[in-house]
Amino acid sequence: MLNWKPQNKKAAICFTIDDIHPAKSSDAYEAGGDLEKGALGLVMELLNRHPKLKVTLFTTANWREISGTPTRKLLASIPFLRDKFYLAKRWPIDKMNLENHPEFVTFLNTMERAEIAYHGLYHVHKGMKIPVEFQNQTKEEFQEIVTEMVRIFDSAGVNVVKGICPPGWNAPPQLLEVLKEQNFNFVASARDIFTPITSDATNAMSGLMDVPLLYPSKVANGGITHIPSNFQATSRIERARAILDNGGLLSIKAHMVKTAFGIVALDGVDDIYINYLDALLTVIENEYGDDIWWTSMGEISNHIAQYN
Numbered sequence: 001m002l003n004w005k006p007q008n009k010k011a012a013i014c015f016t017i018d019d020i021h022p023a024k025s026s027d028a029y030e031a032g033g034d035l036e037k038g039a040l041g042l043v044m045e046l047l048n049r050h051p052k053l054k055v056t057l058f059t060t061a062n063w064r065e066i067s068g069t070p071t072r073k074l075l076a077s078i079p080f081l082r083d084k085f086y087l088a089k090r091w092p093i094d095k096m097n098l099e100n101h102p103e104f105v106t107f108l109n110t111m112e113r114a115e116i117a118y119h120g121l122y123h124v125h126k127g128m129k130i131p132v133e134f135q136n137q138t139k140e141e142f143q144e145i146v147t148e149m150v151r152i153f154d155s156a157g158v159n160v161v162k163g164i165c166p167p168g169w170n171a172p173p174q175l176l177e178v179l180k181e182q183n184f185n186f187v188a189s190a191r192d193i194f195t196p197i198t199s200d201a202t203n204a205m206s207g208l209m210d211v212p213l214l215y216p217s218k219v220a221n222g223g224i225t226h227i228p229s230n231f232q233a234t235s236r237i238e239r240a241r242a243i244l245d246n247g248g249l250l251s252i253k254a255h256m257v258k259t260a261f262g263i264v265a266l267d268g269v270d271d272i273y274i275n276y277l278d279a280l281l282t283v284i285e286n287e288y289g290d291d292i293w294w295t296s297m298g299e300i301s302n303h304i305a306q307y308n
């Protein structure tokens with residue numbers, strides 16, 4: 001196994017949130033754009049209550065998705081043809097481009113104990129799986145997408161760590177090659193909140209299959225660190241204990257958008273989720289004390305780069 005945590009720590013915790021982008025509550029839904037008055041404010045409250053907790057904000061460079069499910073129903077019902085079209089309206093190009101939202105970028109850059117990482121360029125794709133940005137493109141197309149995503153973050157002045165959670169979890173082999181070539185430190189693709197916890201559990205739910213569910217590992221022929229997600233708001237505290245008792249990484253996932261077009265994200269950031277996490281983290285602090293490494297995906301990938 002990789003040496004992925006300090007020797008004096010028995011287990012670790014990280015917390016990541018997907019879909020951060022500048023949308024405000026005056027848009028179709030809020031995704032961080034209301035700053036401390038919106039969902040990010042709730043996240044800051046949680047960070048305040050737990051001074052060792054860190055968060056990774058997976059942020060999209062130029063978000064264009066409005067609905068994650070097809071709204072052009074007739075077109076969506078025609079096999080093959082539907083794969084060639086966007087099946088829901090998109091935001092106009094550059095409306096959510098980070099380059100056009102300096103106040104939002106400054107807010108993210110200055111959030112305490114928060115690191116920013118990549119969550120795609122547009123967060124859309126043609127066909128039925130709208131949010132799954134990386135699908136059947138060619139390697140050259142992946143290169144273009146990743147290059148433009150990185151360019152926008154640079155140009156907008158985002159203080160970013162070199163890791164990505166691919167939208168909709170999907171990380172095809174040729175994407176991993178591109179990420180390796182562009183010196184990404186980590187990818188967070190696998191998410192499994194159901195497989196029972198054992199030390200040799202592997203991902204069987206979303207994203208890269210068969211990678212370890214409790215520990216970081218190497219993918220793409222050892223070229224890049226993979227960090228799994230194994231817990232969300234609907235998971236029980238026993239699952240968290242089982243992960244920690246196996247010396248694993250309790251990797252908690254949330255999504256920034258709670259409700260969009262009548263679809264409610266079970267792991268969307270709201271008062272109830274934040275209160276649940278507050279209670280969960282309090283129990284862990286009391287039961288495990290200093291045995292826990294409170295860390296972030298960026299820190300873990302740095303540790304791995306240094307000690308392996």
Ligand SMILES: [Zn+2]
Pocket residue numbers: 018019119123131167168
């Ligand atoms: Zn997403």
